[in-house]
Amino acid sequence: MTPILLDTGDMILAGGLIVGCVALSLVLSLGIHRTLIVAAIRMAAQLVLTGSVLLFVFGRSSVWLTLLVLAFMFSAATFEVGSRQVARLTPVWHFGIGGFSTATGTIIVVLVGLLTALQPHPWYQARTAIPMTGLLLGNVMNATSLSMNTLLSMVSRERAAIEARLILGATRAEAMNSLIRQSIRTALIPTLNQMAAAGVITLPGIMTGQILAGMNPLDASKYQIVLMSLIVSGNMIGATLSAILTSARLSDARGRLRLDHLAR
Amino acid sequence: MIEGVSAPQAGDVLARGLSVRALRNAHAGPFAFDVPAGACLVITGMSGAGKSVLLRMMADLDPHQGDVALDGRFCSAMSAHRWRRQVVYLPAEPGWWSDSVLDHMPDDALTRELMAKAGLRAGVLNDPVHRLSTGERQRLALVRGLRLAPRALLMDEPCSALDGGTTLMVEAMMRDVMAGGTAIVLVSHDAAQAVRMADLRRELAQGHFVGADS
Numbered sequence: 001m002t003p004i005l006l007d008t009g010d011m012i013l014a015g016g017l018i019v020g021c022v023a024l025s026l027v028l029s030l031g032i033h034r035t036l037i038v039a040a041i042r043m044a045a046q047l048v049l050t051g052s053v054l055l056f057v058f059g060r061s062s063v064w065l066t067l068l069v070l071a072f073m074f075s076a077a078t079f080e081v082g083s084r085q086v087a088r089l090t091p092v093w094h095f096g097i098g099g100f101s102t103a104t105g106t107i108i109v110v111l112v113g114l115l116t117a118l119q120p121h122p123w124y125q126a127r128t129a130i131p132m133t134g135l136l137l138g139n140v141m142n143a144t145s146l147s148m149n150t151l152l153s154m155v156s157r158e159r160a161a162i163e164a165r166l167i168l169g170a171t172r173a174e175a176m177n178s179l180i181r182q183s184i185r186t187a188l189i190p191t192l193n194q195m196a197a198a199g200v201i202t203l204p205g206i207m208t209g210q211i212l213a214g215m216n217p218l219d220a221s222k223y224q225i226v227l228m229s230l231i232v233s234g235n236m237i238g239a240t241l242s243a244i245l246t247s248a249r250l251s252d253a254r255g256r257l258r259l260d261h262l263a264r
Numbered sequence: 265m266i267e268g269v270s271a272p273q274a275g276d277v278l279a280r281g282l283s284v285r286a287l288r289n290a291h292a293g294p295f296a297f298d299v300p301a302g303a304c305l306v307i308t309g310m311s312g313a314g315k316s317v318l319l320r321m322m323a324d325l326d327p328h329q330g331d332v333a334l335d336g337r338f339c340s341a342m343s344a345h346r347w348r349r350q351v352v353y354l355p356a357e358p359g360w361w362s363d364s365v366l367d368h369m370p371d372d373a374l375t376r377e378l379m380a381k382a383g384l385r386a387g388v389l390n391d392p393v394h395r396l397s398t399g400e401r402q403r404l405a406l407v408r409g410l411r412l413a414p415r416a417l418l419m420d421e422p423c424s425a426l427d428g429g430t431t432l433m434v435e436a437m438m439r440d441v442m443a444g445g446t447a448i449v450l451v452s453h454d455a456a457q458a459v460r461m462a463d464l465r466r467e468l469a470q471g472h473f474v475g476a477d478s
Contacts, residue, residue: 159359163325164360168409170345254327255348256326
């Protein structure tokens with residue numbers, strides 16, 4: 001079986017759907033039409049560009065070219081992971097912690113995946129390594145971003161509660177413990193939902209893709225199980241690292257809560 | 265800049281009690297004073313004069329220069345959480361990390377005894393924090409702090425939400441802990457309370473002490 005290919009008509013249909021959403025935003029005064037248009041154009045351009053670049057990179061089997069593409073993906077993730085929090089750390093720390101946590105979580109699970117389950121030859125083969133990293137990177141980035149967002153937006157509100165613990169002799173780890181755990185839990189909710197819904201409510205992306213590309217559904221489901229496990233592990237690592245590092249940055253060695261480390 | 269007279273030198277600190285040395289941040293200080301064990305220093309001054317800033321620096325809750333010693337041991341020489349366990353700061357608006365009072369203190373004999381002294385009905389232990397009155401919360405925070413048997417208490421307007429009779433009960437509790445050797449720094453707007461409680465008095469204006477010791 002060959003994959004079903006899409007033609008120009010299908011692309012126009014996709015564009016029409018976006019225009020419909022924009023119209024709805026205008027009618028309902030949602031105020032998101034501008035963002036929506038920018039996002040749609042950006043998405044289309046990014047994906048077409050990516051398709052072309054991947055076509056090129058897959059064509060030549062160069063480890064350096066693969067690494068270059070990966071480096072670009074990690075840089076973009078570092079920027080995106082820190083872009084949507086309302087409360088923020090000062091820029092270097094904000095993007096530093098977000099990028100470091102995302103990269104660490106992703107790299108660990110990508111290596112686990114490439115060196116054990118998938119084992120392409122060679123292991124850095126672009127056709128496997130790049131899509132796999134992209135998939136995991138996007139997920140870990142989401143979890144990290146949510147984790148940071150929860151912690152940063154709650155810490156100012158919970159200031160009195162955190163200091164109440166500090167005043168009574170708690171260490172900074174003890175005082176911020178519940179906030180850290182709540183941030184990690186919040187960050188993992190979408191992943192947990194995704195896992196619970198997998199196969200019952202939704203057909204997960206990888207499995208759908210593999211089936212559309214002609215793979216036997218049972219084999220596709222095994223693929224999805226491995227990838228889902230990698231995703232949840234990467235998310236856990238990214239969310240945990242970013243929550244711990246962010247809370248460490250918002251306190252100091254003398255166990256003080258340092259909200260002055262938030263960007264004004 | 266007017267400072268209190270006879271500012272002690274760093275190095276000679278009280279063997280028993282609180283000694284503040286060259287304590288300052290960008291907005292307030294430098295401060296240098298002693299509060300002997302069992303004594304109460306009352307600090308008065310207008311809103312924004314830096315009273316809470318001073319107490320927070322003493323509890324090492326805000327970055328600062330200078331140091332504070334308790335019974336001859338400097339804050340900088342011990343871990344911050346051990347310092348705060350002995351030098352307990354009670355802010356004007358106490359914080360609560362959950363809505364259940366029992367998450368903040370166990371229902372034991374010590375809690376019951378302190379609550380009775382503070383004139384709190386036993387039922388508050390089972391009430392959600394958000395339903396308690398400001399005065400009840402203030403006194404519960406005092407109970408929570410006193411359970412640690414602190415060597416020094418830094419109290420920011422502890423009776424601001426209390427009626428006259430209850431204020432006297434809280435003052436009696438303060439005298440109890442002073443009799444046990446605890447040093448108290450009390451920030452108060454209540455002139456009568458200052459007269460009743462003060463062994464020492466200082467007035468703060470624009471981040472500095474004004475006038476002489478009394």
